[in-house]
Amino acid sequence: MKQILNETNMNYAEKCFKEAIDLGINFKINQKVKNKIFDKNMLNQLLEVPINGSEPLKVMEEFKKQILPYCTNFSNVNFMGFPDAGNSISGILGALIADLLQQNLINSSFCAPIATFTEIAVIKWLREIIGYEIKPIKNIWNVGGIITYGGTGSNTTAMLLARENHNTKTMTEGVYNPKDYKVIIPKGIGHYSIKGSLMWIGCGDNVIEVETVGFKYNLSKLKETLIENRGKIMCVVVYVGDSRTMTIDNLTGVYELVKSIDSNIWLHADACHGFSLAFSKKLRKKIKGIELYDSISTDPHKVLAIPYCISALLIKNPEKMKLITSTSDLIMQEDFAYGQITPFIGSKSWVSLKLWFAMKSLGVAGIGKMIEKRCDLATYLKKLIIKSENFVLLNDVNINSVVFMYVGNKNNINDVKYLNDLNLKIYNYLLNEGKYYLHKFSLSDDKGIIKKDATLSPLRYMSGNDNIREKDINEMLNHIIEVAKEIENE
Ligand SMILES: Cc1ncc(COP(=O)(O)O)c(C=O)c1O
Structure with missing residues (x-):
């Protein structure tokens, strides 16, 4: 019996758990933000009731082929829109x-x-x-x-x-x-x-x-x-x-x-x-x-x-x-x-x-340092955005997130509809490409940065991953500029 843990199958159970740990580490370290995009038409395959079971390691093989590739990797350094990588070794x-x-x-x-x-x-x-x-x-x-x-x-x-x-x-x-x-x-x-x-x-x-x-x-x-x-x-x-x-x-x-x-x-x-x-x-x-x-x-x-x-x-x-x-x-x-x-x-x-x-x-001190680094990275991005021709910043960076919009050469800075459409297109492009994740939502422009009280569709960076470096942030901004130019030239 390889189903219910007891003294006769301990070694098998250990093998299963080790495989799970290898799978998790390999996924966190090597998987793109998104590898394959799950198509809702594939749902029917998942719905079939498993009448005859199979042993755990066989299910694991099926899982690796049919489920794992569609998982989002919060641990990838390009997953920059949403908390949290959840990567504390002691936490896991x-x-x-x-x-x-x-x-x-x-x-x-x-x-x-x-x-x-x-x-x-x-x-x-x-x-x-x-x-x-x-x-x-x-x-x-x-x-x-x-x-x-x-x-x-x-x-x-x-x-x-x-x-x-x-x-x-x-x-x-x-x-x-x-x-x-x-x-x-x-x-x-x-x-x-x-x-x-x-x-x-x-x-x-x-x-x-x-x-x-x-x-x-x-x-x-x-x-x-x-x-x-x-x-x-x-x-x-x-x-x-x-x-x-x-x-x-x-x-x-x-x-x-x-x-x-x-x-x-x-x-x-x-x-x-x-x-x-x-x-x-x-x-x-x-x-x-x-x-x-x-x-x-x-x-x-x-x-x-x-x-x-x-x-x-x-x-x-x-x-x-x-x-x-x-x-x-x-x-x-x-x-x-x-x-x-x-x-x-x-x-x-x-x-x-x-x-x-x-x-x-980590201790309180170690967690404190981790949070400071997360906030510093958000401040780093904030400064890049303020300096850049291509973006505007929409929030005071109080913690670890930066809300911004791509505005190109600022010719269309007052055209809310154009900017919202463009930023939504950037978001969707990134989502389908699977290389980066930045978050999106609607936000009232209560500071009047683009147009007072207009509903904006910005992008949001968040440092909820302790492996993100300044270099990754530079690359992300450059990538957005490239994507936006491609969209604008379509
Ligand atoms: C400020 C705030 N409160 C509450 C929640 C809800 O948290 P949870 O998703 O853990 O239920 C969120 C989630 O994004 C949040 O940002």
Whole structure:
């Protein structure tokens, strides 16, 4: 039997796992960003139910031929648009070990006796690094954070906390009037998980978008909105690195304004990207004030070279988790059962082990250096773009991403449609070519760089790969110029 691991097939299992590791390393080191493009017409081949199985190594052969060539290689240095290469050796080690050890963090007594406590340690480390107060941990309600599978999960739990903080009976009685549970987000740069989560948790599509200046809240507009909707706002969300421009909001300014108008409003910092700056002594000052916020979403899988998936929601006042606690004798009503404070998730693997390994191995100082290098590379590209005839820069480079547009010789600088079409064509060309990946999205030109408030289709570079060098960035820009000229001459 070569299917279920036991003492009779250990050597075979080892051979399988070694092959998997060879495959992964070879893929990360040698594969292009995209090798083959998957054609949706090929889907039918994948849909056939495998009635008669075959041994794992045979499946591996099939996988190598039919699946692997279509995978995107986040590790390639030309994968420059999206976080993260996930290449920390210790992070991958933790991920592999977590799957081998099969712990379940729903409870501590019999499913995850030590895993629960290493997870508590990781959350405590993050809380301390970010600047939250640390108190003795005597039970799960003193921990002040949970591990989720992504920023979306962390943000959704934050919205649930905000909802319950606004009206503590909602857990038991439900939402009577969703219009009384409004959430403020900055216009045009909010992540869809806030709007989505409000709809998922019964609060309806009740976000209020407030205008921004330079992708930060316009504080006087924010004040007006807070006053107009007094008593009906349950949360204000700020971005410590928004998904598009990676701008860090005015954390102290927003905090002081909101709390001066209504001290019960829950302040949530979506720091999925920006919490990484807390690891660097040099960069930490950019996120000063984050420790004032009631909750903070962090995504190690976006910024710390850790493989997918891991996010952590940190809570300033750990006891607030009681607001959304659910218990059952199935979870085990015990002091340290995570299942009691982790909404939406039942059984949970030891996802935090990869972060535990990476933090132990790199240390805060090592991670800090890594983040500084990522930010320096973004600044390097920013300077090239500012100097170049061919491009315009659209964001203040606060963290590790650069939003820009190809504008050629600037003859068409005011023709938004022409520039959007051209940049979308560049994006699609790169996607089909498979050599580079730069990200794209729509962005309102709130700085008026091309045309005030026009919707732009820029390209976005992001240093989420620690192997990128300045030379790679030079080559990427030259390649874009060549591609753009080819498109323009068509
Ligand atoms: C600022 C921000 N928040 C939340 C998320 C959601 O994170 P995830 O994809 O891990 O669920 C993202 C993802 O891009 C993001 O950029």
